[in-house]
Amino acid sequence: KAGVTQTPRYLIKTRGQQVTLSCSPISGHRSVSWYQQTPGQGLQFLFEYFSETQRNKGNFPGRFSGRQFSNSRSEMNVSTLELGDSALYLCASSTDSYYEQYFGPGTRLTVT
């Protein structure tokens, strides 16, 4: 089985722009979660989608949003980028919320 894939792998954006990141889960997995990793804050939960519905949301501003499609692929969007949004964005998939989570390679976002 193919693993979790994330595109693009690297992005450079300017402050004030918006960005969309994509995540394709392992085949058969219906839960997709997103995490932000920074040197200062570590790994923090953004949100989780299951069958196209957001089930959980972390403590991030409304500039961070996401969605899930009927094929379980997920996108996250960050609007009005700030320098502090520079991070490694990781997505994880699982068959359901409380099962083993499998992570993708991440998207490295740099905001200048």
Add this chain to the structure above:
Amino acid sequence: KQEVTQIPAALSVPEGENLVLNCSFTDSAIYNLQWFRQDPGKGLTSLLLIQSSQREQTSGRLNASLDKSSGRSTLYIAASQPGDSATYLCAPQGGSEKLVFGKGTKLTVNP
């Protein structure tokens, strides 16, 4: 709010040594706990998942234990190898917070 602490923050050992990584968490109401490794600049690789009803799990040279009531988990690595060098993260999972991660233990195994 769940808080996770991993001790030590960094560890350097000679090849072949057996070692223990510690993880403590404040909220014992968890469904499971997962151990991951992360190589520099890469994603997370799942190592072991322990359900809340289990005491331990084993995979090859790795053994993880869970004491939910005391809020502790340990990852035991036997006969360490240079390829084990990475950052090891533990993450209990419960309620609406999903996986809550510690800061990790950076392990260096010297040949």
